[in-house]
Amino acid sequence: MTQQSSHASTPSGTTSLVQQVGSLIRSARLGRSLTQAELAEQVGTSQSAINRIEHGSQNIGVDLLGRISDALGRDLITLGDRPRHTHLRVHGGHQLHGSIDVKTSKNGAVALLCASLINRGTTRLHRVARIVEVDRIIDVLRSLGASVVWSEDGNDVEIHVPADLDLTHIDADAGRRTRSIIMFLGPLLGDHDEFRLPYAGGCDLGERSVQPHLIALQHFGLAITAEAGWYHATVDPDVPENVSIVLTERGDTVTENAIMAAAVHEGVTVIRNASPNYMVQDLCFYLELLGVRIEGIGTTTLRITGRSVIDEDVDYWPSEDPIEGMSLLTAGIVTGSEITVRRVPIEFMEIELATLHEMGLRYDVSPEYEAHNGRTRLVDVTVHPSRLHAPIDKIHSMPFPGLNIDNLPFFTAIAACATGHTLIHDWVYEGRAIHLTDLTRLGADVRLRDPHRLDVTGPTHWSGAEVSCPPALRPAVVILIAMLAAKGESVLRDVDIIARGYEQLQERLVSLGADIETFHD
Numbered sequence: 001m002t003q004q005s006s007h008a009s010t011p012s013g014t015t016s017l018v019q020q021v022g023s024l025i026r027s028a029r030l031g032r033s034l035t036q037a038e039l040a041e042q043v044g045t046s047q048s049a050i051n052r053i054e055h056g057s058q059n060i061g062v063d064l065l066g067r068i069s070d071a072l073g074r075d076l077i078t079l080g081d082r083p084r085h086t087h088l089r090v091h092g093g094h095q096l097h098g099s100i101d102v103k104t105s106k107n108g109a110v111a112l113l114c115a116s117l118i119n120r121g122t123t124r125l126h127r128v129a130r131i132v133e134v135d136r137i138i139d140v141l142r143s144l145g146a147s148v149v150w151s152e153d154g155n156d157v158e159i160h161v162p163a164d165l166d167l168t169h170i171d172a173d174a175g176r177r178t179r180s181i182i183m184f185l186g187p188l189l190g191d192h193d194e195f196r197l198p199y200a201g202g203c204d205l206g207e208r209s210v211q212p213h214l215i216a217l218q219h220f221g222l223a224i225t226a227e228a229g230w231y232h233a234t235v236d237p238d239v240p241e242n243v244s245i246v247l248t249e250r251g252d253t254v255t256e257n258a259i260m261a262a263a264v265h266e267g268v269t270v271i272r273n274a275s276p277n278y279m280v281q282d283l284c285f286y287l288e289l290l291g292v293r294i295e296g297i298g299t300t301t302l303r304i305t306g307r308s309v310i311d312e313d314v315d316y317w318p319s320e321d322p323i324e325g326m327s328l329l330t331a332g333i334v335t336g337s338e339i340t341v342r343r344v345p346i347e348f349m350e351i352e353l354a355t356l357h358e359m360g361l362r363y364d365v366s367p368e369y370e371a372h373n374g375r376t377r378l379v380d381v382t383v384h385p386s387r388l389h390a391p392i393d394k395i396h397s398m399p400f401p402g403l404n405i406d407n408l409p410f411f412t413a414i415a416a417c418a419t420g421h422t423l424i425h426d427w428v429y430e431g432r433a434i435h436l437t438d439l440t441r442l443g444a445d446v447r448l449r450d451p452h453r454l455d456v457t458g459p460t461h462w463s464g465a466e467v468s469c470p471p472a473l474r475p476a477v478v479i480l481i482a483m484l485a486a487k488g489e490s491v492l493r494d495v496d497i498i499a500r501g502y503e504q505l506q507e508r509l510v511s512l513g514a515d516i517e518t519f520h521d
């Protein structure tokens with residue numbers, strides 16, 4: 001961020017630069033679990049100055065901003081076009097130990113933040129993951145005029161959406177960096193005849209169509225033209241009371257978009273071939289609190305009775321992330337460790353665990369308990385050091401209730417630890433499997449048969465190496481986890497992408513005994 005002089009509040013009431021810098025500092029500080037007093041001490045100022053800066057009521061000099069950046073290990077300021085690069089140094093080849101809690105999910109959080117747009121009352125989301133993807137959606141919400149405020153402890157976020165959203169100043173830069181921006185379509189079409197959204201972005205995973213979204217939302221009068229990086233949307237308000245949609249793809253975000261459009265449609269919408277996946281369920285539980293009636297949650301047919309005006313003050317606890325659960329379990333498995341991963345949403349991990357069982361993994365599962373949302377079933381999973389062997393059949397993903405596509409990449413590292421040959425089939429993404437061939441740099445025998453299939457032969461004698469972080473979230477984390485198994489020193493370069501979907505992953509792996517250190521150029 002480049003420094004300019006600025007005032008704490010702008011005439012339009014939107015967030016000023018000083019406030020934005022303040023909230024950036026605050027989230028980075030909370031992300032590092034520092035108190036204001038501790039940060040103040042490190043940078044040589046007073047706690048009250050940090051407090052004023054974080055609340056946007058004090059201008060901040062470039063020197064102090066630089067010191068705060070260093071103390072927080074975050075690039076709050078970059079000069080010219082030379083951003084500071086962050087890398088990880090890993091000393092691997094030893095076991096992990098202890099227990100770790102799974103945090104709430106990226107994919108649930110982004111859907112819920114988008115859905116909060118339909119509520120004129122106050123939405124409070126508790127224990128939201130502090131990740132870059134969430135920040136991006138919050139930036140977009142704020143640019144529309146919504147008030148989005150983190151609680152003092154940095155865990156909860158309170159959203160209040162004004163009656164008149166200003167869509168003309170949408171933060172296109174933040175929007176283009178996330179695919180989830182597409183989920184603004186469903187909430188916005190209830191209230192607006194015409195608007196534009198920046199093209200959806202995200203990880204480098206190959207082609208990802210938005211066509212299913214446009215087809216599904218046509219039922220609610222939406223028509224889209226795409227031009228020069230923007231979707232131009234017009235909405236025909238003449239929508240029949242009863243809407244019936246058959247999705248051509250059982251995608252997660254397309255289902256969520258259709259659900260959100262249905263939630264603000266006064267009438268009954270039936271959605272067939274809906275995804276019943278974890279983030280969709282999270283969204284439905286929240287919408288129920290808003291008074292939207294949803295029958296069939298957890299199945300592929302949803303019947304939704306919407307409300308054109310929603311004005312409720314609600315508290316919702318997003319559920320735990322099965323993908324983070326799989327990531328942490330993988331760290332234990334590939335290092336041959338005994339660790340306990342707590343708060344695993346078992347409904348969304350059953351096939352993964354059954355597959356691991358088939359590969360010889362020994363693990364224990366605790367009795368089930370309820371998540372804070374009162375709906376999701378959680379368990380604690382303890383993995384034990386095991387002699388793994390390749391499964392007889394290929395490992396592939398399927399829409400829920402199949403093995404989750406975002407969990408599939410972790411099986412590449414696990415298969416590399418297993419004796420024998422495993423075929424990993426990612427039919428979903430054109431470009432994700434290729435990133436996993438970087439595991440060969442650490443000694444694994446991983447070959448790309450075609451863009452969708454990997455042949456993995458194990459066991460691997462992992463050895464440390466330097467690898468550039470792939471531009472895709474899950475493969476990046478798979479490489480990092482494999483480095484924990486690799487004897488000697490490894491370096492993973494340019495790791496910013498990991499913070500898109502994981503909160504303090506390095507620090508949390510260190511709490512399990514991993515030897516990982518962050519450094520900058």
Ligand SMILES: CC(=O)N[C@H]1[C@@H](OP(=O)(O)OP(=O)(O)OC[C@H]2O[C@@H](n3ccc(=O)[nH]c3=O)[C@H](O)[C@@H]2O)O[C@H](CO)[C@@H](O)[C@@H]1O
Binds near residue numbers: 107208
């Ligand atoms: C914010 C969010 O929630 N992101 C998740 C969501 O993205 P999202 O729902 O946006 O996923 P996409 O719609 O891009 O689907 C992923 C790919 O699968 C293909 N496809 C999907 C369903 C289907 O029945 N047939 C089919 O071919 C799509 O064409 C696309 O190429 O779902 C993906 C697939 O579970 C996950 O990887 C993402 O983490």
Ligand SMILES: C=C(OP(=O)(O)O)C(=O)O
Binds near residue numbers: 474
């Ligand atoms: C592909 C992913 O997410 P997104 O849809 O946000 O790109 C992911 O979480 O691995």
